[in-house]
Amino acid sequence: MGRHPHRRRFYLICYDIADNERRDDVSELLSGYGPRVQYSVFEAAVETPHVFDQLQQRLTDLVDPDEDQVRIYPLRVTDLDKITIIGNRRLEERDDFWII
Incomplete structure (x- = not known):
């Protein structure tokens, strides 16, 4: 059988970003593609190879190649x-706050 051009593709995307602002930007971008499953790990679903290429380009634009790293696993x-999940811990989105 041939490939199905419009079948959704899934990726595990992990990152190590040195700068808080860049990290927040990457996190916000990835949250539009799927759930955060660990602090720096998202499960992402993309509709087409073109959408995946756009995601990769946006990530490339956001990170500093000398300080950051993003890994994308199909x-x-x-x-x-x-998939095996051990434990029931749920991630909560962190709200930034200041103590004055």
Whole structure:
């Protein structure tokens, strides 16, 4: 069988960003593609290769290549139902606040 050009593709995207502002920008961008599953890890779903290329370009534009790193791991759809999660801890979005 051939590839299906409009089948959603899934990725695990992790990052290590040195600067808080860049980290927030990357986090905000990735939150539009799927859930945060660890502090610096998102599960992302993209509709087409073109959308994936756009995501990669936006990430490239946001990070400092000398200080930051983003890793994108493709996930095979056939393996998504085999994901093992140990523990029930839920991530809560952090609200920045100041103590004065």
